[in-house]
Structures are given as C-alpha cells and as structure tokens.
Amino acid sequence: MKHFTKNFAKTLLVLTGVFTRPLVAFAMQAQPVPIPESMGTMPQVEIDGTGIASVNYGNPIENGKVRYAPGIDFSDSSLLIGGAQRLYNNGIGSLGFGVLSPDEGNAGTTNPLFVHQAFVDYQAESAEFLIGRSDNRASHLVDFPTLREEDLITFTNPLDPFSNGSVLEEHRYANVASFTLNQDLTYFEDFHAQHLIDSQGIGSTSTSLNSFGAHFEYLCAPGMEPLSRVVSYGIGYEYETISQPSTRGLNQVSAGGLINLNQSLVDRVDFRAQDLVNFGSSLKSFQNLNDTYQASYNAIAGSVRYLHNPFGQPGYQISLTGGYRSFFGIDQAGSWGLAVTAAKRLGEGFDLVAQYATQWRAANLAAQYQGQTSENVGQIGLVFNFSGTFNPHISPRRTPLNTQHQYIPD
C-alpha cells in the first residue's frame, strides 16, 4: 500500500507536469525551449493575409524567361502570423513567420512558397533588435504603389548582387541582424549585418554575413500622414562583401522620401522618389542576370499617387510610377519603365485592381532577358488584405499617445 501510494504520487506529479503544458506544444514542439519548465503565456497573436490574383496579358519576363500567353497570376499573395508579448521590464518580444507566393515561374515548381519573414524581435522604447529573415534593410526606404512589389523592381529596389535572378523576392528579403535606435519614435538609425540570399553561389558559405550597413529614416507623426508636407525621408549606405574578379566589394547608397503635393484627407496627392547608386564594380559587360545586379549603376524612381478618400474611407487610387536605370561604363544598357496602377475599393481591404506596365531595355541589357527589349503587361484582378489580432494586449510602439505623451508599451 505504501509502495502504491508513493508511485501514485509520483505518477500524479508527472501527469501534473504533462497537463500544465499545452497539448499541441507538448506533442509538436520541434525544439525544447531554453527553460522548458516555463513556456510562456498566451501572447497576442496577429494574422495578416494578402491575396493578390490577377489575369495578365502581355509578355512578362519571369525567371529571366519570356512568357507570352495570358496567365493567371497569384504571386505576392502572403500569409504572416506573429506573436507578441510584453516582457518584464517594459520591453516587447515578438516573432513573425510568413510566406508568400513568388511569381508564376516559380510557384508550383521548385519554389512554391518563399519564406519572407521568420524573425524574433525585441523592442524597447528607444531601441529594437531583430534577428532572422525579414525585410532587406536597404530595400524599404520608399515603397512604391505598384500592384506587386516586384513590379519595376530593378528601378525601385536595391538589387541583391548575390542573386541569380530566379526569385525576385531575394532582392526584397534577407537574413538580418539589425539594431535600431530612435528618438521620439520619429528619427530612426538602423545598424545591421545581413546575409543577402546567395542563389548565384558566390559566397563561400550559405549564410555568411555579406552585407553591412546603416540607415537613417524620418517618419512624420503617426496619423498625420495625409496632412504633413513631408511624410518620410531617409538615406542609407550598404557595403556588400562580394569577392569576384571584377567586383571586390560593392557600395550602395540610397536616398528617398515621400511628400504630399496636396495635403488632404479627401483628395490626397503624394509624390515619392528614390535614387539608388551602386558602385565599386568594374564590370564592363554582362554574362548573366547576376552581372546586371553587380555592375555599377544608378537607378532613379518616382511615383505620383492620387487617393480619393471620401468620408474618411478610401474610395479609389490612381498612381503613375516610373523608373530609369543606367550603368556606369556599360553602353547600350540603359532601361526605363512605367506603370499605371488603379485600385477601386469595394470593401474594407478588398479592392478591384488594374495595372499596365511597360519596360524598355537597351540591347546589352536586353540580351539577359532573351533579347526582349520591351516588356508590356496588363493586369486586372482582385486584392484582399486582412489583419486580425487575437488576445490583444499590446499596442504598436509608434502611436499618437506614445509619441505625444509618455511611452507605455501596452
């Protein structure tokens, strides 16, 4: 009897330990947490999803190849899930994990989904530390209002000199370790080291750090974006440790910003512009797409957008985005692009969209696109974006209350 009692107590103790852990976590935890006795509390859970589906017509170039037939395009559709919780000393800890569908040339084949976010983040009032897969720190200084983020990407985005060009998302996302300071949640200084995705196989190891940089950014008061003349601006420098016979270290300088031409809640007109300068490479010709990312170039992009916002709710939007790119020391390699984009809001987060984009490339550059000097694509489709928060108990850091009054992390 005594023996039974002892064993019973022991069993009870074990069972108690079992049942204090969530069943799913207990069964499926891939790795034990550092302190397994305490797995944490229920965090704030956030889900963000975007579906973009369009019918395309034209000669889009995907994965470096021309596709002439009309197609159905669902690229850039994404799902992001995140968790966040308040930490002991007013910090906020969070994680994000998200995937998006790359272009049609990759989806359904070797790369059906691209992990664009997989990070853990620590935020305090005046500092943030993020590690993992996230936005390439050099790539989001200015976001342009094209339908998809890879539209006109060679003009609007710093290019990954380690990419082979098969997945355009490689220019937008990277493995990142960044430390960001801020003053009044208005001025941000970001210092980071990155591993730009090396699909070309240039680096010696698959995840070694190959990009280092610093960026400064200004954001206007939250909520005042439609009425501030200067909404945002920034400047950044990136050094990429590429080691090739003709490219021994690359420098990227970027600068840009967003201003309102018509400050208005109803009829807002804004203008954004960006200049990217890539220098340090002595490439004088192109052998492949990767060379077009490494070579020294200057890319400028600008966009004018009109947003009709009656009764405080978006009605429709029209934008014209253009870009021009020229290479230093390489003739017949210039290119330009234009995109006219329209969106009609049908409901919260649900839009009818249409876009016509055209690009022209000079002969030496076009040779890397199967000789295609011009690319014209018309698209019409639907976009649905939603964002949901469960178990809410943390607000964003950059709020009117936190910027105008004392900072409180809740």
Added chain:
Amino acid sequence: MADNEKRDKDESHLSRRGFMSLAGTSGAAIGASMLLSRSPTALAAEPRATTFDPGTTTPDYPPRQLPKPGEKIHEFDIDLAISVHEIVPGVEMHAFTYNGTYPGPEFRVPEGDWVQVNFTNRTSELHTIHWHGVQVPCEMDGVPLGTQWPVGLGQTFKYLFRAQPAGTHFYHCHNMTTLHVQAGMFGAFIIEPKVDPVKKLFPYEREYTLLLSEVDTHLVQTQMNDMLKMMGQMTAMNQSAKLMKEMNGRMMGWFQDKNAFLNAVKSGYIPPYVSSRVGAAKPPSFNFFMINGKSFPMTDALSIRSGENIRVRLVGAGAMPHYMHLHGHDFWHVCQDGSPLANPVKMNTIPIFPGTTSDIIIQGTNPGMWHFHDHSDLSTTNNGQFPGGMMTMLMYEDADKYGVKVPNVIQVSS
C-alpha cells in the same frame, strides 16, 4: 427671497412627514445608532425628525435663474489633459484626467449655492462635462451636439448652475462616453444639504466616497489612439480653410438632421456600425475594476472605530453593475441617487448600477478588519488574477483593544 421662503416652508412640512415615517418603520435603525454613539439617556431626547420628501421632483430653485448680485458663486477651474495613471504597480495607462487625477477631483458645495466650473480642454479630443443627477439648466447639461458644442482643444466652457438637489451625485464626460469614462473622466459631485437628515439619524464625523468603475485598458489605449489620430487631423482642418471646405460634414459623422444623414448615406457615406466597416462587434473586455481609480491592494481602506458611524457614498460611475458586500456587518442604505430614503434599509450587499449612487451608513459594531468588495467575483481580479479589483477593507483603528490581531500583510496574486 421668495424662493427661500418657499424652501423654509417646504422643509418644515417635510420634517413632519419624515418623523412619522421613521417612527413607524425605522425604529431599529435609530436604536442601533443610539447604542453606537450616545448614552441611552441622551438618545431618549434625540429628535428623530428627518427632512426628506419623496413626494416631489420639482427643483427647489428654478433651474433657469441666473445669479443675483451679491449671491455667492463657488468657482472651480478644471483642466483636462492626458496623463499617465497607475492602477496598480506595473499597470499604467494613458488617461484623460481632470486636473491630473483619475478620477477627477471631488466637488463639495452647499445646497442652493451657485457653482461655476471653468472647464478647459487641453487635449485635441472633444469633451464636455455632464452633471449627473444635478438639476442644471438645459444649456449646462454637457451633452455634445445636444445642449452644447463639445469643447475643443484650448477652449474653455463655463458651466454655471445652482447646486441642487442635495446628495451624492457625480460628473462625467458625455462625449464618446464609453471611452472617456473608462479613460478617467468622472468624479464625485457632493451637494451638502442645509440640514442633513442622515446625520440626524446616524451621527457621523467621517465619510468616504467610493467611485466604482472598470476599464478595458487595451481598448482605451486603442481607441484613444484612434481618436487622437482623427482629432489631430481635425485640428489641422480647423486651421486650414481649404481643408475645412473639403471636409465639411464628411469626417466626424455629424449631420444637421436625419435627412442630412440619409442623404449622406445615399451619396456614399458608410456608417461605422455596419458589418462592412466593423466586422464583428468588439465589446469591451474589462480587465481592471477600480475603486477611486485604484484596484486592490492599492485601494484605500475605510477607517472606523468601535461605536462610530461612517457614511460611505457609493457611485456607479462605470458601465457595469457592482454588488458591494461588507463582511461581518449589516449596514444601512440611507440614500439613493442623492435622495434620502423614506425608510433606510438594512443590508449587507448593495447593488450599485451604472449611473446610480447609494449612500450607506456603516456602524462600528464588530472590531476587526473586514473585506468590502464587489460580490460579482469576476470584479475582484486584476487582469483575471485574484485577488484584486474592486475590493477594499474596513479597518477598525481600535481593533487591538478588543484583542483582534490585524496581520500586517497585503496579498497579491502570485
């Protein structure tokens, strides 16, 4: 002068009625009071008259009168600002605070005196003050777009009215009420009677005002941010003729009348309550329950001595009913919504519904330390953790004399 004469006349009439009522039904109450505070001989001579009249709701003073030269006016300055309020250690929230406090300061004015409150709004949000239970002239009632324009950033609105009727009342913002009250815009308004019938029945020296409320801290933060964002834009609009012209009538959901509202809907305005704008309803999920803005164990205790009567004014300032229960004692419910009851009621748990006030008399009959808390037990938690919330203690200052050992300990959830 005529008014005063009328009032004196009414009071004498009321006294007789009160005496008859209490003599018949509230002997027990009077008896308890006697035992507690006076010798039987003294109590035998105690007048048992009261001065309340349940038979009329007519204001004693015509509300639309203005002050006459020489009449005393109690003037108060109330500034509204955004401050940080701590509910319990470790839990802070941004709040709308009258003169920097959550809840706002307690007003205490003699019955019939004039009151002028200079209310200055130092936030970009729109606000008013509604004098809940006070018989003010219509223009002073503090209902935005009803009796007045809401008070904007930097503006001062002067509320002027006569303090009537006597009793426990309160005040609160009447704009975006569900948000602004949770955010701290409420306070007690006590009108002291010329003759206090409660004090006559239950002699007391000390009294306490407990404002009961609750808050969904996350909702307050979220909605305050949304409102500040909109009001920042409104402020910019007010400074720009161009923006004013293009935004006129299209942002705040303000319409001249029902027809204007209907016309706006026909021309594309989508009201914010329809499912295509808001999705599913998101009612508040209250996580902190407070007495005077604090949750247990940071609530202030009620002090009492054996044989003493204390008066406790309970105010339902929030959106939920609360059922205040006192351990080890019965107490007398003596006033409701400011008015003395014809017959005080003996209870140990009293419901306090939103918008109501109840005055009780606690008699020092059982030395010790006793819980006084909402018996809707979900309200005795802090963020879901017991103990906490709407709870305080009745502390006997002379408990030691009766051999009661009061432990020097505070319990918080672990």
